[in-house]
Amino acid sequence: MVASTDSNAPLAVIIGVTGQQGGSVANALTESSKPYRIIGLTRDASKPKAQGWAEKGVKLHEVDVSVGNEAAVAKAFENADIVFAVTSALDLRTKENEIATGKLMVDAAKVAKVKHFIWSPLESPAKWSKGRLNAVWTFDSKAEITEYLRASGVPFSLVPAAGYLSNLFGGGPLALTKQPDGSYVMRRPCSPKTLAYIVDIPRDYGMYVRAAIENPGMGPGSEVLSGTLTSYEDMLANISQLTGKKYVFRQVNREEFNGIVTGAGLPPSLADMLYEMHKFISEFGYYGDKDVAANHKAAGIVAPTIMEMLRNQPEGTFD
Structure with missing residues (x-):
C-alpha cells in the first residue's frame, strides 16, 4: 500500500x-x-x-x-x-x-x-x-x-504507547537473558503477577x-x-508454549536491579527511573484507573492477544 x-x-x-x-x-x-x-x-x-x-x-x-x-x-x-x-x-x-x-x-x-x-x-x-x-x-x-x-x-x-514488546528481545537491561542451561530469565523488581500493558509497536x-x-x-x-493486558508470568508462559524453551521470572531487589541496568552501560539515574517505573506499574497500573477494555470497545479496537503478537515476531527473535 x-x-x-x-x-x-x-x-x-x-x-x-x-x-x-x-x-x-x-x-x-x-x-x-x-x-x-x-x-x-x-x-x-x-x-x-x-x-x-x-x-x-x-x-x-x-x-x-x-x-x-x-x-x-x-x-x-x-x-x-x-x-x-x-x-x-x-x-x-x-x-x-x-x-x-x-x-x-x-x-x-x-x-x-x-x-x-x-x-x-x-x-x-x-x-x-x-x-x-x-x-x-x-x-x-x-x-x-x-x-x-x-x-x-x-x-x-x-x-x-504501552510497554514495548521489543524490550524483551533487544539486548537492553529489560531483555530476557539466556542462561548456561539454555533457559531464559526475566529479571524485574516486582512480582511475576504484576499486570502490564504490552504493544508490538x-x-x-x-x-x-x-x-x-x-x-x-x-x-x-x-x-x-x-496495548494488551498480561502478567509477566503469563507472558513467559506464552513464550515457553510457542518456543518449547524454558522461560522463568526472577524477582530482584533494588540493588540487584540497579546493577543489571548499570551493568548494561547505562547511568544510575536511568536505573532509578526504571526501578520506579516498575513500582508505578505494579502499584497504580500502567494507565492508572482507566478502563482499557471499555476504551477499546468505544474505539472499535480488537487488540491482539499476547500469543498473536509473539507469533508475528520476525524469524530469529527467540534465538
Whole structure:
C-alpha cells in the first residue's frame, strides 16, 4: 500500500517517520481503506528507512524538531489535517529538553491551525504517587506536555504507547537473558503477577492511532489506550508454549536491579527511573484507573492477544 496523491485526501504529517511509533503510524495510514497524503519528518532523508517510505509515496521533509527551530516546524505543519507527534526522552536526555520540545510541537500546531493533533503521552508516576515516585521523568515530562496541550486550544487526541514488546528481545537491561542451561530469565523488581500493558509497536501501535482518526466517536477530544493486558508470568508462559524453551521470572531487589541496568552501560539515574517505573506499574497500573477494555470497545479496537503478537515476531527473535 502507498500514500495517496489525491489532493482531496487528508494530509497527515508524521514526526519521526523512521522511528518505531512514527513508522507504525505511517504503515497504518497507508494500509487504511481511506486515502491519506503523508509527509514524513526526519532529520536525514537519505537514510534507508526514509527512502523506504519515499518508495511508498510518503513525501520526506528534513526538519530538526528541536528548540530554536520553531519556524521550520510550523512551516512543516502547514495545511496539515493531522499531525502525529512523539518525543524520544532518551534522545532529548533531560526532562527540560523533552518538555520544551513537546511544547514547541504544540505551539507549531496552533500556528499552523492543525485540525487534529495526535500526541503520544504517558501517565505521571509523580502525580499518581503524590510525589513519592519522582524519578520517572520520561513519563512525567510527557504528562506535563499533555497538560500544556489541553490548555492550548489545539484539537487533539491522545494515543499513549504501552510497554514495548521489543524490550524483551533487544539486548537492553529489560531483555530476557539466556542462561548456561539454555533457559531464559526475566529479571524485574516486582512480582511475576504484576499486570502490564504490552504493544508490538512496529506492527500494532499505528492501528490505535488510526482508530483515533477514523472510528465513529473518536476524532479530536478522544483517547485511545494501546496495548494488551498480561502478567509477566503469563507472558513467559506464552513464550515457553510457542518456543518449547524454558522461560522463568526472577524477582530482584533494588540493588540487584540497579546493577543489571548499570551493568548494561547505562547511568544510575536511568536505573532509578526504571526501578520506579516498575513500582508505578505494579502499584497504580500502567494507565492508572482507566478502563482499557471499555476504551477499546468505544474505539472499535480488537487488540491482539499476547500469543498473536509473539507469533508475528520476525524469524530469529527467540534465538
